[in-house]
Amino acid sequence: MRSAHRPFTRRGLLTGTLGSAALLTAGGTLTGCGTPAAQQTEEGCVSEDLSGTEKTLAFSNWPQYMDVDEDDESKRPSLDGFVSRTGIQVTYTEDINDNNEFFGKVQNQLAACQSTGRDIMVLTDWMAARMIRLGWIQKLDRSKLPNVEANLLPSLRNRPFDAENQFAVPWQSGLAGLAYNGRVTGEIRTVDELLTRPDLKGKVTALSEMRDTMGLLLMSNGHDPADFTAAQFDDALNKLKRAVDSGQIRRFTGNDYAPDLARGDIAACVGWSGDIIQLGFEDERIRFVAPDSGVLLWSDNMLVPNQASHKANAEELINYYYDPAVAAQLAAYVNYICPVQGAQAEMEKIDPELAANPLIFPDETMLARSRVFMALDEQQEREYESKFQQVIGA
Amino acid sequence: MSPRSEAGRPASPPAARSGRYRLLPYLLLLPGAAWLFLFFVVPLVQLAAASLYDPTGSLSTGYALTWAFGNYPTALQAYWPQFGRSFLYAGIALVLALLMGYPLAYAIAQKAGRWKNLLLVCVIAPMFTSFLVRTLAWKTILSDNGALVGLLRDVHLLGPDGRLLATPVAVVLGLTYNFLPFLVLPLYASLERLDRRLLEASSDLYASPLTTFRRVTLPLSMPGLIAGTLLFFIPATGDYINAELLGTPNEYMIGNVIDSAFLVRLDYPQGATLSFLLMSAILAVVFGYLRRTGTEEIL
Numbered sequence: 237m238r239s240a241h242r243p244f245t246r247r248g249l250l251t252g253t254l255g256s257a258a259l260l261t262a263g264g265t266l267t268g269c270g271t272p273a274a275q276q277t278e279e280g281c282v283s284e285d286l287s288g289t290e291k292t293l294a295f296s297n298w299p300q301y302m303d304v305d306e307d308d309e310s311k312r313p314s315l316d317g318f319v320s321r322t323g324i325q326v327t328y329t330e331d332i333n334d335n336n337e338f339f340g341k342v343q344n345q346l347a348a349c350q351s352t353g354r355d356i357m358v359l360t361d362w363m364a365a366r367m368i369r370l371g372w373i374q375k376l377d378r379s380k381l382p383n384v385e386a387n388l389l390p391s392l393r394n395r396p397f398d399a400e401n402q403f404a405v406p407w408q409s410g411l412a413g414l415a416y417n418g419r420v421t422g423e424i425r426t427v428d429e430l431l432t433r434p435d436l437k438g439k440v441t442a443l444s445e446m447r448d449t450m451g452l453l454l455m456s457n458g459h460d461p462a463d464f465t466a467a468q469f470d471d472a473l474n475k476l477k478r479a480v481d482s483g484q485i486r487r488f489t490g491n492d493y494a495p496d497l498a499r500g501d502i503a504a505c506v507g508w509s510g511d512i513i514q515l516g517f518e519d520e521r522i523r524f525v526a527p528d529s530g531v532l533l534w535s536d537n538m539l540v541p542n543q544a545s546h547k548a549n550a551e552e553l554i555n556y557y558y559d560p561a562v563a564a565q566l567a568a569y570v571n572y573i574c575p576v577q578g579a580q581a582e583m584e585k586i587d588p589e590l591a592a593n594p595l596i597f598p599d600e601t602m603l604a605r606s607r608v609f610m611a612l613d614e615q616q617e618r619e620y621e622s623k624f625q626q627v628i629g630a
Numbered sequence: 631m632s633p634r635s636e637a638g639r640p641a642s643p644p645a646a647r648s649g650r651y652r653l654l655p656y657l658l659l660l661p662g663a664a665w666l667f668l669f670f671v672v673p674l675v676q677l678a679a680a681s682l683y684d685p686t687g688s689l690s691t692g693y694a695l696t697w698a699f700g701n702y703p704t705a706l707q708a709y710w711p712q713f714g715r716s717f718l719y720a721g722i723a724l725v726l727a728l729l730m731g732y733p734l735a736y737a738i739a740q741k742a743g744r745w746k747n748l749l750l751v752c753v754i755a756p757m758f759t760s761f762l763v764r765t766l767a768w769k770t771i772l773s774d775n776g777a778l779v780g781l782l783r784d785v786h787l788l789g790p791d792g793r794l795l796a797t798p799v800a801v802v803l804g805l806t807y808n809f810l811p812f813l814v815l816p817l818y819a820s821l822e823r824l825d826r827r828l829l830e831a832s833s834d835l836y837a838s839p840l841t842t843f844r845r846v847t848l849p850l851s852m853p854g855l856i857a858g859t860l861l862f863f864i865p866a867t868g869d870y871i872n873a874e875l876l877g878t879p880n881e882y883m884i885g886n887v888i889d890s891a892f893l894v895r896l897d898y899p900q901g902a903t904l905s906f907l908l909m910s911a912i913l914a915v916v917f918g919y920l921r922r923t924g925t926e927e928i929l
Binding site: 270271272273274275336337339340343347369370438439480485486487488492495496499500501614615618621622625627628629 | 679680683684687688689690691692693694695769770773774775791793795796875877878879880882886890892893894895896897898
């Protein structure tokens with residue numbers, strides 16, 4: 237053994253490393269103090285519009301939310317129509333799979349007023365509401381959106397989170413209601429049946445999307461999801477909790493309830509109209525039910541984030557998709573509720589059966605029964621979301 | 631030893647040489663250490679800081695570091711059932727995996743002969759597909775109208791309305807399946823090196839097969855066994871995909887809560903607090919385990 241220097245051992249190294257890590261941790265904690273506010277203001281975060289010189293547009297959307305050519309999946313007829321009509325080159329990316337996940341992806345840039353590299357992104361009402369509240373979304377120039385002005389469904393105007401229609405324009409809309417598989421169970425008419433009928437025990441799922449599930453429950457109690465009190469919310473939540481505790485509700489789901497419902501593992505659920513229509517094409521005994529107490533109307537909205545440098549190009553695209561002929565072309569492929577008035581008449585030419593489907597072109601009774609969930613401030617959002625998450629187990 | 635080992639080498643000033651030798655291992659460690667520092671220590675420090683943020687802060691107003699140690703008892707009080715469940719499910723899954731994995735690793739290492747490589751590939755092959763896809767496949771296997779549940783109902787192991795999916799059984803099965811290779815591979819590596827002559831010697835000395843296993847095979851496979859159990863238990867405890875897909879809210883583990891704190895509720899202090907609690911709990915369990923098994927080789 238050479239006694240001149242200490243042997244280099246694993247244990248010595250580990251002790252040393254752990255020791256220095258502990259010191260660094262302590263030191264680092266002292267210096268790192270909190271995170272800055274993510275709130276932006278119109279004056280504080282000004283975006284420059286380069287649309288005059290750059291004929292490009294970056295568009296982020298959800299998968300399968302755009303019509304594709306039947307023979308060539310890489311072609312998107314309605315989008316190609318936009319390119320040839322305006323000469324604006326569109327980079328179309330399907331990179332939104334989940335509102336929360338996408339929020340995580342862009343929050344650092346938007347909180348620091350940096351570019352996300354996107355000119356249009358499509359997000360669901362409540363996430364749009366959150367981003368608008370945080371000041372992350374650019375105001376649209378309504379004079380450049382004459383088609384929207386003329387054709388947007390009245391039920392989707394002046395929504396609680398965007399009272400003056402300045403920030404968000406619906407891409408597609410949908411209903412949250414009930415669904416059942418007729419092979420496994422008889423018809424279901426009301427939310428109360430779903431939550432209490434003994435033959436459905438353990439064969440029911442509800443959505444982990446708080447606004448959809450709680451909206452339906454609030455309405456089943458005779459309250460208005462667009463305007464409710466904390467006590468009414470608690471009341472509805474207790475009703476849900478009883479169904480969870482009794483084992484009636486098996487699980488809370490995102491989109492993944494669809495295969496379970498098709499297989500018959502679940503007999504009935506709270507679900508989205510678009511999914512159920514698609515299941516219905518394959519199996520006509522899977523049905524969507526709009527309970528008499530009411531359904532929830534939600535939309536995925538086109539938003540132009542801060543520091544998006546092609547706002548005028550984006551407005552041209554938004555306006556283009558509110559042309560009824562274009563909207564019908566899109567609706568024929570995606571099967572959600574088309575937010576564009578006049579598209580129904582255009583759809584008659586493409587597919588009369590789809591034109592008559594009230595889950596794509598809702599009729600007056602359906603629209604009268606549908607409500608949009610109220611806009612929550614940050615405090616409320618956290619309070620309600622936490623209470624709801626407690627009940628659904630996370 | 632020392633005069634002999636130095637004898638053949640050309641003479642050089644001893645001080646300079648020992649200095650160079652002393653620094654060399656650290657220099658070689660530098661890339662790894664830098665990596666660890668950037669991608670492990672720095673995020674860890676941030677997480678530690680986040681767990682002490684003012685819990686009344688929010689995304690739009692920002693968070694201030696107020697050394698809010700109260701976050702810890704609050705989080706523990708609210709979510710101790712999920713904590714307990716994580717350790718319980720991972721523990722049961724570990725026992726099941728050991729019962730299946732040890733014989734499997736032993737068979738592959740000692741008995742498989744020319745089938746050895748094929749069997750190893752069979753253990754590893756499922757890892758080529760995504761974790762998520764494999765778990766979703768289990769949803770189909772355990773489905774209420776599937777063959778397995780049908781069979782169990784026919785033999786009256788399950789009642790006519792019984793089910794596997796959305797029960798604790800499904801979650802534990804999913805955990806066992808998904809992490810089994812992490813247990814089997816290190817076990818295989820140490821069992822493969824097992825010298826068969828030792829087993830023969832043991833039986834020559836009148837040890838029964840059971841005693842041979844207990845006194846020779848098991849102690850020799852200890853490093854692999856310990857590495858395997860750790861590689862299995864640690865990720866299984868923190869897992870949330872199995873509980874999410876195969877379970878119900880009543881089976882949710884602590885990983886589900888952390889996921890929802892960070893992504894859904896945007897309660898960053900609580901998410902960070904729970905992550906730290908989970909980390910410390912796992913560390914405590916692991917250190918306790920290593921102390922008892924007393925293997926210096928692992929550390």
